Amino acid sequence: MSNEIAIIGAGMHPWGKWGHNFVQYGVAAAREALADADIPWRDIRFVSGGATVRCGYPGYVAGATFAQALGWQGAEVNTSYAACASGSQALAAARNKILAGECEVALVVGADTTPKGFLAPAGGYRPEDPDWVRFYLGITNPTYFALYARRRMDIYGDTLEDFAAVKVKNSRIGAKNPRARYRKCFTAEDVAASAMVADPLRLMDICATSDGGAALIVCSLDYARKIGKANAPRVAAISTVTPTFASGVVEMPDIATDSAAAAGVEAISYRSTIPLKAYEEAGVGPEDISLAEVYDLSTALELDWIEDLQLTPRGEAAAALRRGDTALGGKFPINVSGGLACFGEAVPAQAIAQVCELTWQLRGEAGDRQVKGARVGITANQGLFGHGSSVIVKR
Amino acid sequence: MRDKPLAPAIDGWHTMADKPHLIGSQCTDCGTYFFPPQSQYCRNPNCDSTDFREVELSRTGQIWSYTNASYKPPSPFVAPEPFEPYAIAGVQLQREQMVVLGQVVKGVTVEELKVGMLMELVLETLHETEDDIKVTWKWRPIAADTKTGA
Numbered sequence A: 001m002s003n004e005i006a007i008i009g010a011g012m013h014p015w016g017k018w019g020h021n022f023v024q025y026g027v028a029a030a031r032e033a034l035a036d037a038d039i040p041w042r043d044i045r046f047v048s049g050g051a052t053v054r055c056g057y058p059g060y061v062a063g064a065t066f067a068q069a070l071g072w073q074g075a076e077v078n079t080s081y082a083a084c085a086s087g088s089q090a091l092a093a094a095r096n097k098i099l100a101g102e103c104e105v106a107l108v109v110g111a112d113t114t115p116k117g118f119l120a121p122a123g124g125y126r127p128e129d130p131d132w133v134r135f136y137l138g139i140t141n142p143t144y145f146a147l148y149a150r151r152r153m154d155i156y157g158d159t160l161e162d163f164a165a166v167k168v169k170n171s172r173i174g175a176k177n178p179r180a181r182y183r184k185c186f187t188a189e190d191v192a193a194s195a196m197v198a199d200p201l202r203l204m205d206i207c208a209t210s211d212g213g214a215a216l217i218v219c220s221l222d223y224a225r226k227i228g229k230a231n232a233p234r235v236a237a238i239s240t241v242t243p244t245f246a247s248g249v250v251e252m253p254d255i256a257t258d259s260a261a262a263a264g265v266e267a268i269s270y271r272s273t274i275p276l277k278a279y280e281e282a283g284v285g286p287e288d289i290s291l292a293e294v295y296d297l298s299t300a301l302e303l304d305w306i307e308d309l310q311l312t313p314r315g316e317a318a319a320a321l322r323r324g325d326t327a328l329g330g331k332f333p334i335n336v337s338g339g340l341a342c343f344g345e346a347v348p349a350q351a352i353a354q355v356c357e358l359t360w361q362l363r364g365e366a367g368d369r370q371v372k373g374a375r376v377g378i379t380a381n382q383g384l385f386g387h388g389s390s391v392i393v394k395r
Numbered sequence B: 001m002r003d004k005p006l007a008p009a010i011d012g013w014h015t016m017a018d019k020p021h022l023i024g025s026q027c028t029d030c031g032t033y034f035f036p037p038q039s040q041y042c043r044n045p046n047c048d049s050t051d052f053r054e055v056e057l058s059r060t061g062q063i064w065s066y067t068n069a070s071y072k073p074p075s076p077f078v079a080p081e082p083f084e085p086y087a088i089a090g091v092q093l094q095r096e097q098m099v100v101l102g103q104v105v106k107g108v109t110v111e112e113l114k115v116g117m118l119m120e121l122v123l124e125t126l127h128e129t130e131d132d133i134k135v136t137w138k139w140r141p142i143a144a145d146t147k148t149g150a
Helices: A020-038 A064-069 A084-100 A130-136 A141-156 A160-174 A188-193 A221-227 A269-283 A297-308 A317-323 A340-342 A348-363
Strands: A005-016 A046-050 A078-080 A106-110 A196-197 A210-220 A232-239 A289-294 A376-381 A388-394 B007-009 B023-027 B051-055 B060-069 B086-093 B097-104 B117-126 B133-141
Touching: A005 A020, A005 A084, A005 A221, A005 A348, A020 A064, A020 A106, A020 A210, A020 A348, A046 A064, A046 A084, A046 B133, A064 A078, A064 A106, A078 A084, A084 A141, A084 A210, A084 A232, A084 A348, A106 A348, A106 B097, A141 A196, A141 A297, A141 B060, A160 A188, A160 A297, A160 A317, A160 A340, A188 B060, A188 B086, A210 A221, A210 A269, A210 A348, A232 A269, A269 A297, A269 A376, A289 A297, A289 A348, A297 A317, A297 A376, A340 A348, A348 A376, A348 A388, B097 B117
Parallel strands: A046 A078, A046 A106, A289 A376, B007 B133, B097 B133
Antiparallel strands: A005 A210, A005 A232, A106 A210, A232 A388, A376 A388, B023 B051, B060 B086, B060 B117, B086 B097, B117 B133
16 A cells, blocks of 8 residues: 555557657657646656667666656656666656655656667677677577477467467457557468468567557655546556576576576576566455456467466466457456557567556556456566566556 | 688587587586586575586486577578578586577477477587688487487
């Protein structure tokens, strides 16, 4: 209760391949969030930005870059970089500032412009950089997604049809989201006809990289009451935990896992530990979840996340998918925004976009995509170098 | 062309013997293994040792998972023209309790692989330069015939 903050505004620049400067997307998202909150820009006393590392110095200091673009007005700024979890860390910084009583209302914003195709590392001969090593040896991002997918097939009996069904489900709902980049309904035949990238994953099983921007206006519960928004959705938990040694799953960009050979050390899956802190902090459990926005870098990974969130026992996510549990109207709808399958990844904006979707859902404003009676939503994502996050929003 | 010497693609990460081993390091205090090798600080949170010994890692293990690369990876990967797809495996080493990724030897496709299959480490060409042939570690099914003699 005392650790909660209110979300009074959400905004996004539509995802796509627009080719503009990232600042433009962030400003558009911030202005939409401000209008949604119905408060003036000058009332924001803390600007918390998610950094982009692909746009030079302005991207490294994204918080200040957005503050300048919106018009310097003397607010304090912060910039967070934590790969896919950047947006959640920016949100956590705003929450800390608000709970410390140092500011009443804050803007959280992230945006990116991304290159085409594979994300490649810096060149040279740099064996000390694991990202350089794995590309030199021929190991790309889809390699990791495919290793996880293949394990599901060999161990749990998941099929290519299951993976395609995730894409079909997400494309069907994403087609109804005006902020999504891909809005075409795909069939299982479309997926099967797309090119094999990393067996068993085809092109349509793997998410693209996109341009986009997302923003939230968050404030103290007192401030929300003061402006007549006492019923606004609340951030009930933010988990940004690191992995626990020894990480038993080979993670991007590493070419080997930790060794669990020392006494008293167990191999642990990082992904499964990320939501634990969030559940504990929010005082809710998997049985309370109305909907989840998870990081479907691949179709198969959506199934892993369902189990990591403990929405099903390990190995049973595909069965839940086949029963319709994960679709709109099901027991625990997953990625009713359309997910990364329909958005593509815009790294520093993505974790914020997940919270935007939960905000609209919990307000009952998601239109054709509305999860009826949604009360508790959870996000989950994971990226490079031990970064991941999970946010719980409730009302 | 045929006279080019063999050289490791990355220096010091594997032996060049007929039955090659990856070269890792082991913390002399807690026994944790590291690959790639490292000798500065132990990453076991229960251990603050800075003392390591160089060790040859197990050269056999079981497949943790596998896939392939159907498209040419970006630089610094050096691809032959035309690009030839290759399989990739993560192999679990029993003694070290770790999984190590690597390409699978040429000619073996994902259809021939399965989680749990026994694999051994061999050396194979990664790419050629003006001066030498860069070799690296790759995984090969132990059950497969050894016609290449690699």
